[in-house]
Amino acid sequence: MSDLSIRPVDRTDLPCLLDLYVHLDPDGARCSLDDAVAVIDQLSRYEGSVILVGAVGDALVTTCTLVVIPNLTRGAKPYALIENVVTHADHRGTGFGRTVLSAAVERAWEAGCYKVMLMTGSKKPSTLAFYEAAGFEQTKTGFQIRRAPARRE
Template identity: 30%
Template sequence: MTDRLLIRIAQEKDVPALVAIYAADEFGHGDSTDPALLPVYQAAFTAITASTAETLYVAEIGDVIVGTFQTLSTVTLTGQGTLSMIVEAVQTHPDHRGKGIGAKMMAFCIEDARKRGAKIIQLTSNASRTDAHRFYERLGFVKSHAGFKMKLA
């Protein structure tokens, strides 16, 4: 099935399907498919697509969006001007997990990072997502740092 998987840059028409994937996440970020919130998601999509450093992707099989992720390229002065790729919001629709979709999305990210000349690819994962942690470790990611967040009002 994953041999028919297409990874492409997200389009505005994809926003409702992406929101549905985020809203189906059992760990959740407070996402909702409430139609009244669609303008908020569309505004975020517009901001992402306006950025030259960020790209939002979809993974689809046929006409069905089965996964998504976002990348951010950033250069720091540390490491002699290292280019890093940050991967965010990696989600596979719950009905399509365990089929290799996540592995193909991450392989795409890793290859894209290499093509861009990145020296590091990194991501964060909720501490309670132990299955995801095992998945990332199988792909070669190493738990090397502790992450900290502060929610702002």
């Protein structure tokens, strides 16, 4: 894994990042490049929040989004949410996904977060085992209301 480089996304990465998201949801609506620029600009205004990408050479192979959320409990310590975790299908099982998650968690700790959460809609044992192997525990019950239907696995 020494050839994997984890770093924040930049504007020049956006076309490749949008291609990588196809491996998360092949049927998902692709956002425009202009919308992607606006989203990373907006995310950059949330202190500690970032889209991390993992690259091998010039190829983006894994990513996740970290959002740090201000909080008035726990002594005003923020918490973090990880979303849009994906590794290119050709690179799954290499440890790249776990590495990008670890980098996101480390950034959350550096931002003073008291916890890091993520949710998955997957019921696949391999996906659940992946998150457990990355250090996450299934200790809460999650609820959601969706405006758009969930993607199918």
